[in-house]
Structure formats: C-alpha cells, structure tokens
Amino acid sequence: xxxxxxxxxxxxxxxxxxxxxxxxxxxxxxxxxxxxxxxxxxxxxxxxxxxxxxxxxxxxxxxxxxxxxxxxxxxxxxxxxxxxxxxxxxxxxxxxxxxxxxxxxxxxxxxxxxxxxxxxxxxxxxxxxxxxxxxxxxxxxxxxxxxxxxxxxxxxxxxxxxxxxxxxxxxxxxxxxxxxxxxxxxxxxxxxxxxxxxxxxxxxxxxxxxxxxxxxxxxxxxxxxxxxxxxxxxxxxxxxxxxxxxxxxxxxxxxxxxxxxxxxxxxxxxxxxxxxxxxxxxxxxxxxxxxxxxxxxxxxxxxxxxxxxx
Amino acid sequence: xxxxxxxxxxxxxxxxxxxxxxxxxxxxxxxxxxxxxxxxxxxxxxxxxxxxxxxxxxxxxxxxxxxxxxxxxxxxxxxxxxxxxxxxxxxxxxxxxxxxxxxxxxxxxxxxxxxxxxxxxxxxxxxxxxxxxxxxxxxxxxxxxxxxxxxxxxxxxxxxxxxxxxxxxxxxxxxxxxxxxxxxxxxxxxxxxxxxxxxxxxxxxxxxxxxxxxxxxxxxxxxxxxxxxxxxxxxxxxxxxxxxxxxxxx
Numbered sequence: 001x002x003x004x005x006x007x008x009x010x011x012x013x014x015x016x017x018x019x020x021x022x023x024x025x026x027x028x029x030x031x032x033x034x035x036x037x038x039x040x041x042x043x044x045x046x047x048x049x050x051x052x053x054x055x056x057x058x059x060x061x062x063x064x065x066x067x068x069x070x071x072x073x074x075x076x077x078x079x080x081x082x083x084x085x086x087x088x089x090x091x092x093x094x095x096x097x098x099x100x101x102x103x104x105x106x107x108x109x110x111x112x113x114x115x116x117x118x119x120x121x122x123x124x125x126x127x128x129x130x131x132x133x134x135x136x137x138x139x140x141x142x143x144x145x146x147x148x149x150x151x152x153x154x155x156x157x158x159x160x161x162x163x164x165x166x167x168x169x170x171x172x173x174x175x176x177x178x179x180x181x182x183x184x185x186x187x188x189x190x191x192x193x194x195x196x197x198x199x200x201x202x203x204x205x206x207x208x209x210x211x212x213x214x215x216x217x218x219x220x221x222x223x224x225x226x227x228x229x230x231x232x233x234x235x236x237x238x239x240x241x242x243x244x245x246x247x248x249x250x251x252x253x254x255x256x257x258x259x260x261x262x263x264x265x266x267x268x269x270x271x272x273x274x275x276x277x278x279x280x281x282x283x284x285x286x287x288x289x290x291x292x293x294x295x296x297x298x299x300x301x302x303x304x305x306x307x308x309x310x
Numbered sequence: 311x312x313x314x315x316x317x318x319x320x321x322x323x324x325x326x327x328x329x330x331x332x333x334x335x336x337x338x339x340x341x342x343x344x345x346x347x348x349x350x351x352x353x354x355x356x357x358x359x360x361x362x363x364x365x366x367x368x369x370x371x372x373x374x375x376x377x378x379x380x381x382x383x384x385x386x387x388x389x390x391x392x393x394x395x396x397x398x399x400x401x402x403x404x405x406x407x408x409x410x411x412x413x414x415x416x417x418x419x420x421x422x423x424x425x426x427x428x429x430x431x432x433x434x435x436x437x438x439x440x441x442x443x444x445x446x447x448x449x450x451x452x453x454x455x456x457x458x459x460x461x462x463x464x465x466x467x468x469x470x471x472x473x474x475x476x477x478x479x480x481x482x483x484x485x486x487x488x489x490x491x492x493x494x495x496x497x498x499x500x501x502x503x504x505x506x507x508x509x510x511x512x513x514x515x516x517x518x519x520x521x522x523x524x525x526x527x528x529x530x531x532x533x534x535x536x537x538x539x540x541x542x543x544x545x546x547x548x549x550x551x552x553x554x555x556x557x558x559x560x
Contacts (some may be wrong), residue, residue, distance in 0.1 A: 048402045051557065073404040080402075084395035086319075088326050100315045101403045145399070 001026045001153055002047065009042050016042040018207035019056065024200075025150075029179040031198035031215075032187035035308050039207040040187040041081055041114040044157050048078035048186070061152055061253035072105060077146035077182075080305040081157040083138055087131030091122055091141055094130060095148055102149035118142040119174065136167045143171070147178070155177065156186040160193060170195055191300045201300075205308040218307075220271060226265040226297045230279060231256070232288035236263045242282050248273040262291060312405040313413050320387075320417025328423065328467055333382045338535055340375050361444070362436060367526045370498070370519060377490055380423055382467025385483035387414045388553070392477035401557065411550045415463075415470055422462045430505035435520060443505045449528035458523040460538035461518055466488050467545035474552045 002024040009017040024030050033044040034040050044243060045051040047058065049069045055270040058065040063072045087096060095113045104112050117123055125133060139159065147156055159175070160168045168190070175184060176197050188194060194201055195215045202213040203218070211218060219226075232239060236254050243252050248270045256264035269275040276293065283290050324330045348366055351357075357365070366372065400410060400442065411557040472485035481515040500510060514520040521534040 041398045045398075050398055050402050070404045070406070073402060076402070078399075080395065080398045082395060084397075084399050086323075086396055087394070088323060097315065097319055098403070101312060101405060102406060103311070 001058045001061060002027075002185065003057075004043075004047075005045060005057045007043065007058060009039075009046055009051065011042075016207055017046070020204070020207070020209045022057075022209055022212060024183060024185055026183050026273065027179075027239075028200060029175070029184045029186070029198045031194035031201045032185060032204065033189075033194060033201055033304060034187075034204035038099055038204045038308070040204055041157055043080070043183070043204070044155050044187060045080075045237075047154055048076055048101075049073050050078075050080075062253060074149070075152045076152035077154045077174070079142045079146040079156045079159060081144035081161070084137060085130050085141060085145075088129065090127055090129055091117075091133075092126045094141065095144055098145045098229050099148045104149050104214055111192045112148055112150065116148050119147065119177075120144040122168070128174045134305065135162050136164065139163060139167070139171070143174070152183060154184045156184065158187055158189070160188060160190060168193070191304055195300050203304065203307045210307045211303075215300050218303040219300055226295055228269065228279065229255075229264065229292055229294050229296055230267060230278060230283075230290075231262060231264040232283060232290050233261050233287040233293035235261075238286070239263050239265050239288075241243075243267055243279060246275060246278045248275055248278075248281065262294070266296075312409040314407060314488060316405065316413030317417050320413050321420055324383075324417070324421045329382065329555075333379060333426060337379055337425045338374055341372070341426075341429050342432055344369070345429070345436075346371055349436065360452075361526075363433070363450060363454065364526045367522050368519070373494065373497075373518060373522075376461075377487055379422065380462075380465045380469045380490055381483040381486040382471075383418050383421055383425075384466055384473055384486055385479045386473065387418060387470055388473040389477050389479045389482045392556075393479075407550050407553050411470070411546055411553060415546055415549075418466045418470060419459075419463050422466055423459065426458055426462075432484070447528055449530075450526055453525040453528050453530060454522070457522055457534070460535060460542075461521070463542045464538045464545070465493075467542045467549070468493070471545050471549045471552075474549045474556070 002022075004023065005021050006019045007021070007266055008015065008019050020039075020088065032040050032044070047060065047065065049072050052066055060072045061075045063075070065072050073125050086176070089097065092113065095116065096109055099109045099112050100106075118127055120143050122137070122140055122144055125137055128297050130138065133141065139162065143156070143159060146156065153308065156175070160171050163171060172193055175186065178184060186198070197236055198215065201211070201213065201218055230239070230243070240252050243249060246284055248272055249267060251268040253266045253268075253273065254263065254265050256262070267275070267279065276295065280293065283293070285296065345366060348369060349362060352362060352365060360368075388397075391400060401407075437446070468489040469482075469486040472489060473479075473482040475485065476482050496513060497519040499505060499513050500517070500519075505513070515533065516537065521531070524531050526536075
C-alpha cells in the first residue's frame with residue numbers, strides 16, 4: 001500500500017528526514033514511534049501529499065505522491081496533528097462539505113456522513129458548531145473527516161493526543177475495528193496503545209528508521225527480551241559472583257542490596273536462553289533461602305528508550 | 311466540482327460571520343447617505359447637464375468605500391486558514407491550488423457585489439419617486455455594473471494576494487489597503503500633480519475614474535476590460551504560486 005524509498009525532507013537547511021525507506025502492506029496497522037522532532041509528522045505530511053519530498057520516491061496504492069498527487073489524496077484519509085477544523089461550521093455541515101470535497105458521489109454523501117457519525121459516536125453533537133465542541137469531540141470529528149470517503153489508507157497523526165483515558169480507549173477500539181478493512185499508519189507517544197493495536201512498529205529517530213518489527217519482537221531486542229529477578233538471603237557479592245559464573249549470563253545488577261540480609265538481583269541473560277533452571281541450581285547448592293525467582297518481560301517502553309536514546 | 315464545493319463554503323462563511331453583516335450595513339449606509347446628499351445637491355442646484363447616475367458614480371468619494379470594503383472582505387481568506395492550520399486539511403483533500411484560489415476569489419467577488427446591491431435599491435427608489443419619470447438607459451446600467459465587477463475583481467485579487475502573504479489578518483488587511491490606495495491614487499493624479507498632457511493621457515488608460523466616466527455614459531471600451539481581466543489573472547497566478555511556495559517552504 002505504501003512504498004517509501006529513500007525519502008529525504010529538508011527544511012531551510014535542516015534535514016528533518018534523512019533517506020528513510022519502508023513499506024506498509026495492505027491491511028496492516030503500523031505504528032509510527034519516535035521522540036518529538038524525530039520526523040514523524042514530516043513523513044506523514046509528505047505521505048499525505050501536503051509537503052513535497054526533497055528527494056526519494058513514494059508511491060501509495062501504486063500512484064506516485066508527487067506526480068499523481070490528486071489520485072493519491074483520493075485514496076488517503078489524513079488526520080493532521082492538532083486536528084484543524086473550520087470552527088464556524090456545524091458537524092453535519094462540515095462532514096458533508098468534506099465528503100463532497102473528497103468526491104464522494106452525491107447520492108452517497110448522506111449515508112457516508114451518517115455512518116462515520118455512528119462510528120465516531122458523534123450523533124449527539126451533529127448539529128453543534130465545531131467551535132463549541134470539546135477537544136475529545138473535535139478529535140472524533142477529525143477522525144470522521146478522515147474516514148468519510150472510505151479511503152484505502154488512513155494516516156493518523158497522534159489520534160489520541162489530548163484525550164482522557166476513556167476516550168483513548170474508545171479511539172483505540174475504533175482503530176482496531178477500522179484495521180479490519182483499512183490500512184492504517186498512525187503515530188503516537190502512547191506505547192501501550194501501539195502494543196494493543198499495531199501489528200508492526202516503525203521506530204524513527206533523528207530522521208532515520210531505527211527499527212521496524214512487531215511490538216513483541218522489538219521488546220526482545222531489549223537485553224534478551226527481559227530479565228530475571230532473584231531475591232535470596234545471601235551477601236550481595238556472593239550472589240553476583242556465583243550467578244555470573246553461570247553460562248549465558250550477560251549481567252547481574254543488584255537492585256536491593258541489604259534489606260536485612262536479603263539481596264535482590266536483576267539478571268540479564270543472552271537472548272532466547274532461559275537460565276532460570278541454572279539459577280535455581282546455584283540457589284539450591286549454596287543453600288540460600290529463596291524469596292523470589294521470576295521473569296520480567298521487557299516493555300515496549302524500554303525498547304523505545306533503548307532505540308531512541310543517544 | 312471541487313471548485314463549486316469550495317465556492318459554496320466560502321460564500322457561506324461570509325454569511326455566517328458578524329463582520330460581514332457589519333460591512334454590509336456600513337457600506338449600505340455610506341452609499342445611501344452619499345446618494346441622498348448628492349441628489350439633494352442636484353435638486354438644490356437645479357443641475358441639468360448630467361444624469362444622477364453620472365454624478366453619483368463619477369464622485370471620487372464613492373470609490374473610497376472600496377478601501378474599507380475590500381480589505382475587510384479579503385483579509386481573512388487565506389490568513390485564517392494558515393492561522394487555524396486548516397490549510398493542511400484543505401490541501402490534503404483531492405483539490406488543486408487553482409480550485410482553492412479561484413473559489414476564494416469568486417466567493418469574495420460575489421460578496422463584494424452583494425455589498426453594491428443597495429445602490430440598485432437607491433436608484434430604483436429614485437426612479438419610482440421621480441416625477442416625471444426619467445428614462446432608463448440599460449447600456450449605461452450594464453456598463454456601470456460591468457465596470458464595478460471588473461474593478462472589484464481586480465481589487466479583490468489584490469486583497470487575496472495580500473492574505474496569502476501572511477497568517478496575520480490585520481497585516482493582510484493593511485497590506486491590501488496600501489495596494490488599493492496605491493492603485494487608486496493613479497486616478498487622482500489628474501487633480502493633484504502638475505503633469506504634462508502626454509503623461510495624463512497615459513495615466514487615463516489605467517485610471518478607474520476615467521473608466522467609470524465612460525461606463526456611466528454607456529460607452530463600451532475594450533481597453534479597460536482587457537486591462538482589468540489581465541491584471542486580475544496575473545494577481546491570481548501570483549497568489550497560486552505563493553500558495554504552492556508556502557507549502558514547499560513550511
């Protein structure tokens with residue numbers, strides 16, 4: 001659905017996006033992650049045909065973004081960051097206007113507007129002036145606008161920013177639902193959202209793609225995909241030296257040195273190796289009283305921090 | 311198709327803003343008062359050489375209403391879109407820059423012409439209450455309306471051009487005022503500056519007051535038509551280029 005080759009975007013000498021390449025297949029929900037200023041919004045603006053690329057080739061649904069811009073725009077539903085809307089229009093009026101602008105057949109406009117209002121739960125504000133709506137409603141009007149022409153591809157720039165937890169949940173469910181029939185590219189800072197909705201994550205930093213994988217695989221990248229917590233009644237130095245002597249152990253950190261005589265350690269093993277059995281062997285041989293031996297899965301947050309921190 | 315959708319939206323947005331009604335009220339009042347005062351003068355002086363229309367439309371003060379009308383109509387057209395960020399939403403829909411520029415231009419021009427409708431009422435009233443009833447010359451009315459439309463189109467294109475330059479409405483309005491004032495001042499050279507007749511002749515080609523003088527007599531002159539259509543088209547082309555350029559720079 002999206003093919004990006006070597007996209008570069010320069011603003012007044014500053015390279016916001018530096019030669020990135022990626023592709024998104026039909027039916028995927030792809031999350032676009034990255035710190036502020038990483039180039040997410042710029043990339044999305046280029047994809048939506050608002051900004052022309054400085055260099056590189058982008059095609060969406062087989063059409064070139066630069067030379068076939070109008071064809072591309074017909075197939076995209078784009079929701080910009082901060083959701084700019086005409087504040088003097090009523091919700092119904094605005095959605096019909098946008099549907100007409102996006103070349104929805106005249107006889108279908110009413111049905112389409114009705115169905116996106118239903119999807120985004122806008123029925124109770126349909127006759128209100130957009131300027132009087134709360135942030136959450138405006139966000140949903142923006143989402144309804146993006147979907148009103150039933151596009152193949154939705155590009156959503158931070159669709160849940162500024163919403164309360166209930167609204168975030170509602171939007172997340174909506175996106176998941178939409179993902180059944182649409183291809184979606186969304187950017188967000190909320191990592192749990194990505195874990196729950198996206199099949200794949202693109203991590204971008206300093207205008208470059210740092211990683212592209214499923215959320216589960218990304219977390220595996222973080223120091224073996226997780227760590228093991230061990231809490232025993234033994235001197236810290238003993239614990240470190242004995243555990244480190246085991247095979248496949250990369251690092252041992254003491255997290256709680258001396259609560260009485262108890263020591264808590266965090267153990268990092270090589271990727272894909274389960275060392276819990278060996279650790280238990282050491283504990284038994286040394287005859288340490290054991291309070292905890294558990295595995296902690298790495299979170300996407302840790303993966304994000306590791307990938308984007310300099 | 312996109313043009314019509316945008317044109318309707320543009321026109322609707324005028325009738326939904328309070329500013330539009332204030333402009334409409336103030337210009338109707340100004341035109342009406344001027345008309346009332348001039349007809350009074352004509353009656354008192356028992357003036358018979360010229361028709362009421364001639365005196366009214368040749369009166370320079372009438373055209374100064376344009377200095378207020380046009381900036382107020384056009385200052386928001388692009389500035390507001392830039393300020394609210396809605397330009398991004400607008401230009402990511404399947405529309406071309408031409409669709410947007412032309413819709414905004416014709417929307418503003420239409421509203422501009424609405425502002426001149428009260429004059430039709432003033433003239434109709436005069437016609438109805440005059441005794442004996444004066445003759446109606448359609449060629450004069452048609453040519454005057456054409457000239458107002460052409461001049462309005464040019465001034466509106468200057469206003470739209472000003473608006474595409476900045477996201478600040480006040481600056482856009484002020485720029486527009488300066489442009490229109492500058493263009494209008496060419497017409498005033500005749501009275502203000504001491505110029506030789508050759509220069510005055512050349513100035514008369516681009517002088518609004520000269521154009522309207524012929525128009526109210528019902529004389530069709532193709533030169534001003536070509537002039538206004540071409541400068542308006544040029545301003546719209548510039549506006550479209552700047553709109554594209556802004557997108558490239560932003």
